Amino acid sequence: MTVSDYGYVSAAEESEGKGIPARVTAARGGYFHIVCDSGQGVARLKASAYREGNEPPVTGDFVRLDWNPVGESRILQTLPRKSCFKRLDPSSSGRQAQVLAANFDFVFLLMSLNQNFNVRRLERYLALTWESGAKPVVVLTKTDLLRGHKRFLREAGRVSAGAPVHAVSAKTGAGLEELTPYVQPRTTFVLLGSSGVGKSSLINALAGDEWMPTMEIR
Ligand SMILES: Nc1nc2c(ncn2[C@@H]2O[C@H](COP(=O)(O)OP(=O)(O)O)[C@@H](O)[C@H]2O)c(=O)[nH]1
Ligand SMILES: [Mg+2]
Incomplete structure (x- = not known):
């Protein structure tokens, strides 16, 4: 299977040359199961890429990542979503929206x-x-x-x-x-x-x- 089989189409907003496209198939506790043309595995966020306002991925998101065939890959970018479910984050006392799933x-x-x-x-x-x-x-x-x-x-x-x-x-x-x-x-x-x-x-x-x-x- 390729990332295109999972619905990936390249978007104008992507930083080409920065990693490869992948899809998040599950997200839990800072770990992301991902599939990409090189295979499937577990990834974590590259901290420096997610410091300011860059939204962490949720299940279904397309991302760009540095693929690591022998360990955790590093997610560099969350790609624009075509659809998502949101709710008000019950853990934030404020009114922050929490994204539950994306790109269906x-x-x-x-x-x-x-x-x-x-x-x-x-x-x-x-x-x-x-x-x-x-x-x-x-x-x-x-x-x-x-x-x-x-x-x-x-x-x-x-x-x-x-x-x-x-x-x-x-x-x-x-x-x-x-x-x-x-x-x-x-x-x-x-x-x-x-x-x-x-x-x-x-x-x-x-x-x-x-x-x-x-x-x-x-
Ligand atoms: N009679 C009948 N029972 C069904 C059907 N689909 C599911 N069930 C039963 O409904 C119960 C709940 O189904 P489940 O798939 O676990 O529901 P979920 O909680 O929405 O995932 C189970 O006992 C199923 O066997 C159906 O088409 N006909
Ligand atoms: Mg069920």
Whole structure:
């Protein structure tokens, strides 16, 4: 895999000649898992490059780094984001925005077709997503649990302002093929939805493999 397979396109703002492009696939405690054309590994920030106002990367960010094949790579620059989720940092007493994830193309807004279906919540998810810069895709889950789901498709469609609405079952596989246009090389999607709506199950069903543990309450 190359960094282009992960969605990288070079931007005008980049300092060419300074390191190589990479994508952050996970970020925790100052350590960043990265993928680039040379391979994958762990990176840390180059302190001098992040002293003033330079925003540290989050999961999904494209960066430029000095690749180290035998140890930690050094991140030199966070590249401009095409989309991101932000919230007010609960740890900062001030009103600082904290970026949670970056550079996704689609946001799957999941609601399961039992007690979870709620038009108000869907409206909140849609507003969050429009604000992020990515495209919302409404995904009603667990269609196998009820006989007819047309009514829910209609209700979701009424508030979705043109965003596509799909109904799927991770259990039976029904409707999953409708999601393949969004799940393509070089595109990134994120899942948004309450605990238990079937996010992990959907990932596993789309991957055809057990990538995520299911049933955990988080
Ligand atoms: N009947 C049915 N159950 C499902 C479906 N998808 C997930 N579940 C169940 O719902 C529970 C929560 O699923 P999970 O994927 O862990 O939800 P998450 O918390 O959003 O990641 C688990 O017990 C799953 O087996 C589905 O399409 N149909
Ligand atoms: Mg889960």
